[in-house]
Every structure is written in C-alpha cells, then in structure tokens.
Amino acid sequence: MKFPSTQTFINIDNIRNDIIILKGGKMRAILKVSSTNLALKSQEEQEATVFSYQNFLNALDFPIQILVSSRFMNLDNYVKNLQNLVDKQPTELMQMQTQEYINFIEEFLSQAHIITTDFYVVIPFELIDIEVDEGGGGERLKSLLGKQSELGSLEPEKFLSYKKQITQRAEFVASNLHRIGLEAKLLTTEELISLFWSLYNPEDLRKRGVIQSVFT
Incomplete structure (x- = not known):
C-alpha cells in the first residue's frame, strides 16, 4: 500500500520568486524581523515603543500573522x-x-x-474577484483560479502583477516596523524553503541537500 507523501497534507502548492503559493489561490510573503528587549529600555522608551506598535497595528488595512520560531542552535x-x-x-x-x-x-x-528564537511576519494576499451574476445582478466572490495548482503556473505577467501587490504590503509593514526600531527582511525562495524544512523536520536539520528539491 502506497501512503500519501507529506506534501499532500501541507497547504503549500509552490514557492516561486520569494512568494509562497498556497493551495486554493492564496499567496503569502514572509518577513524576518529583528527583536528588541523592552526590559532593557527606560520607562519612556518602553512607552514610545508600545505607542509606535499600536500605530502600526492601526495603520494596517489587511491581516497579518506573527510567527515565533524557537529551536536548538x-x-x-x-x-x-x-x-x-x-x-x-x-x-x-x-x-x-x-x-x-x-x-x-x-x-x-x-x-x-542553546536556543535561538526567530520572529516572522506573514503577509497575506488572496486572489478574489467580484463577479456580477447575470441573472439577479447580485455580487458573488469567486476565486480567480478554478484549480488549486494553476496559480503556481501563472504566466509571468500576471504573477509579477500579484507579486508587486503583496510586495507593496511587505514594504509597508517593514517601513512601519522600522519606526519601532525593528529591521525586517523579505525571505528569499531558498530561505522560505529552509524555514519550512526546519519547521516540519525539527530533528533533521542537517539534511540541507534535500532542501533544494523539496518543492521542485
């Protein structure tokens, strides 16, 4: 009996040009963010940092996810x-x-x-099209892609257009985090693959040769 591969249960369809393509027509970009120790700051600095973070959250018009990854070094x-x-x-x-x-x-x-902790911000982008029904004139939300795997094989022009939009979101988040004193870097394709490999294989991080072919 042939068992399904692990990738069958992972919601990632492909990783292309520094962008994660999920099954179902969704895209994600990930920023790796530096950290700061509030305990070492003065009371005034702590309040300023918290206030800047509040402004950052209030300025967002799209959801984000914050990922904290701790592992043995x-x-x-x-x-x-x-x-x-x-x-x-x-x-x-x-x-x-x-x-x-x-x-x-x-x-x-x-x-x-020795444990090292990394911080990430996940930037979402969903391809949703508002289509008007011919019959009743109502609106319904429809995925731009009928098949889950089509997004990974989009023609370069469309993919670059979508990538530009999610990259603009990532740049907006990075610039606002910079005001808090945090540095944010967009993960490359290789870094994304390495991140997911470490998350799904915490006991097997030395097999770096396999990383290159996980999503090919």
Whole structure:
C-alpha cells in the first residue's frame, strides 16, 4: 500500500520568486524581523515603543500573522571551523588557547542547549474577484483560479502583477516596523524553503541537500 507523501497534507502548492503559493489561490510573503528587549529600555522608551506598535497595528488595512520560531542552535559547523584553525595559528600558545576554547565550547554544549528564537511576519494576499451574476445582478466572490495548482503556473505577467501587490504590503509593514526600531527582511525562495524544512523536520536539520528539491 502506497501512503500519501507529506506534501499532500501541507497547504503549500509552490514557492516561486520569494512568494509562497498556497493551495486554493492564496499567496503569502514572509518577513524576518529583528527583536528588541523592552526590559532593557527606560520607562519612556518602553512607552514610545508600545505607542509606535499600536500605530502600526492601526495603520494596517489587511491581516497579518506573527510567527515565533524557537529551536536548538546547532554549533557543529562553528566548532568544526575552529578545529580547522588550530594548526593555522602562528604560535604554539595560540594553538593551545584555540584548542582550550574548543574544549570549553564542547563541554558547555554537552551540559546545556542553546536556543535561538526567530520572529516572522506573514503577509497575506488572496486572489478574489467580484463577479456580477447575470441573472439577479447580485455580487458573488469567486476565486480567480478554478484549480488549486494553476496559480503556481501563472504566466509571468500576471504573477509579477500579484507579486508587486503583496510586495507593496511587505514594504509597508517593514517601513512601519522600522519606526519601532525593528529591521525586517523579505525571505528569499531558498530561505522560505529552509524555514519550512526546519519547521516540519525539527530533528533533521542537517539534511540541507534535500532542501533544494523539496518543492521542485
């Protein structure tokens, strides 16, 4: 018996030109946002930050989603790179110090896990067309695409038009977050694939070679 693939249960149809295409004619863009520590700010700075955030929310005329992703940080490559630098140190003393630092890092990692937290804002865009019924003159909402998979194969002109609109939303969000003191970056196709791979495969993050072909 052949079981359905995992992608059957995922609502993503395709990832194209930095845009997520969902099943059912919907698009998403994702901004990765920096963080700030309110506890380290003065009372006046905290109030100003909260006020700016309120203004940001009030200025939105479309919904957004906020995603917080926490995961264990993998420092294997960092330790490996340090190990490669040991023999390249100009003096024996520096070689010993580098090795001692590596031993310290490995000992620390054996006793504790380092967790990294990333923050994202999901920007939605739905292709909805208002069509007037010929009979009663009423309006009904109709998806521009009849089949779920057609959006991923749109001709370049239409796709670029839709992408421009969702990108404008992303730029609007990024500029307002900048006023709060937060930096926002639109994720690329490769970064989006890597993000979803890490979300759906939290225990298998080292298989980076598979990432390239997940949505092909």
